[in-house]
Amino acid sequence: MSYNPMQYDTEKYEKALRRWDLLAKPLHGMGVFEDIVSRIEGMPGKRDLQKRCVLVFCADNGVVEEGVTQTGSEVTAVVAENMSKGDATVCKMAKVARADVLPIDIGMQKAVPNVRDCHVMRGTGNFYKTEAMTREQCLRAIDTGRSLVREYADKGYDLFATGEMGIGNTTTTSAVASVLLEIPAEKLTGKGAGLSDSGLIKKVRVIKESIARLKPNRADVADVLSKVGGLDIAGMCGVFIGGAEAGVPVLIDGVISSVAALCAALLCPESKNYMIASHMSGEPAARYVFSALGMTAPIQAGMALGEGTGAVALMPLLDMAYAVFHEMLCFSDTGIEEYKPL
Numbered sequence: 001m002s003y004n005p006m007q008y009d010t011e012k013y014e015k016a017l018r019r020w021d022l023l024a025k026p027l028h029g030m031g032v033f034e035d036i037v038s039r040i041e042g043m044p045g046k047r048d049l050q051k052r053c054v055l056v057f058c059a060d061n062g063v064v065e066e067g068v069t070q071t072g073s074e075v076t077a078v079v080a081e082n083m084s085k086g087d088a089t090v091c092k093m094a095k096v097a098r099a100d101v102l103p104i105d106i107g108m109q110k111a112v113p114n115v116r117d118c119h120v121m122r123g124t125g126n127f128y129k130t131e132a133m134t135r136e137q138c139l140r141a142i143d144t145g146r147s148l149v150r151e152y153a154d155k156g157y158d159l160f161a162t163g164e165m166g167i168g169n170t171t172t173t174s175a176v177a178s179v180l181l182e183i184p185a186e187k188l189t190g191k192g193a194g195l196s197d198s199g200l201i202k203k204v205r206v207i208k209e210s211i212a213r214l215k216p217n218r219a220d221v222a223d224v225l226s227k228v229g230g231l232d233i234a235g236m237c238g239v240f241i242g243g244a245e246a247g248v249p250v251l252i253d254g255v256i257s258s259v260a261a262l263c264a265a266l267l268c269p270e271s272k273n274y275m276i277a278s279h280m281s282g283e284p285a286a287r288y289v290f291s292a293l294g295m296t297a298p299i300q301a302g303m304a305l306g307e308g309t310g311a312v313a314l315m316p317l318l319d320m321a322y323a324v325f326h327e328m329l330c331f332s333d334t335g336i337e338e339y340k341p342l
Helices: 010-022 032-041 062-066 074-085 089-097 135-154 169-181 197-214 221-228 231-246 255-267 269-274 285-293 309-327
Strands: 052-059 099-107 159-165 250-252 275-277
Touching: 010 032, 010 309, 032 275, 032 309, 052 074, 052 089, 052 135, 052 231, 052 309, 062 169, 062 197, 074 089, 074 099, 074 159, 089 099, 089 309, 099 135, 099 159, 099 231, 135 221, 135 231, 159 231, 159 255, 159 309, 169 197, 169 221, 169 231, 169 255, 169 285, 197 221, 221 231, 221 255, 231 250, 231 255, 231 269, 250 255, 250 309, 255 269, 255 275, 255 285, 269 275, 275 285
Parallel strands: 052 099, 052 159, 159 250, 250 275
Antiparallel strands: none
């Protein structure tokens, strides 16, 4: 599969950084937001970031059969239905952030009314016993994410956030991260949605034994995803690549989304130019993944909700940062001498 990312404009990025230094405030006073706004300014085309959406990929994971979660797969459909009605956590937050929540069935065990049906398969295989999916199914899921970005960008959306819903997806995420980062699963794996200590031990064992048996090829992202990944991760991976192809910013959410971003960066290195980190998840793998991506997440709140909630939380902060960037007086307007780097 070939990708066609748009050319990132480093000159516009550097020009935006220079503007921050001219504003009548302490140098680098807006911290990481100065770099975020400048990075967005370097993306092709005009935008105002006012038409925004959260693509929430809903999928079930066969590995749930191994008792690695507190709840069963039936919860995925319940939460997806709540999203379609505007009742999920991300919906309440998105209303404040002026974002549309778009739940996508990329691979739930059963269809849910008013959730867009883009399913590749009805839940993945249990990777403790078999591969999660075929390579072809993995590539279809990635391409689905890419296609959705193109479609919604054509409708005028210019700020995208990634989200997911799927019981068992912290297990698949830890498995993929363990292979790609070459870090033992016990260092990356957390309790997800409330596992007990004994449940965490089982979760780590299932991941380690599955990796040892399936031997996913670290140099081949599609092989890793197809063997121990999830359809939601593959779909979000496609969104990050699609963002680069459409020239629009895509917000990384939590640990699951960040692993999808890592997959995209390995498949299409230019896609990193269009990724924006939102928050540092409470899951152990998150700091390792962001370190590998070379990114700093501005929100450090210990959130672990998923659904795209961390990415949505960043949106009002972006609005504030842009208000400063566009509306604040420069030193030359105020008669105050410019700050100089010392």
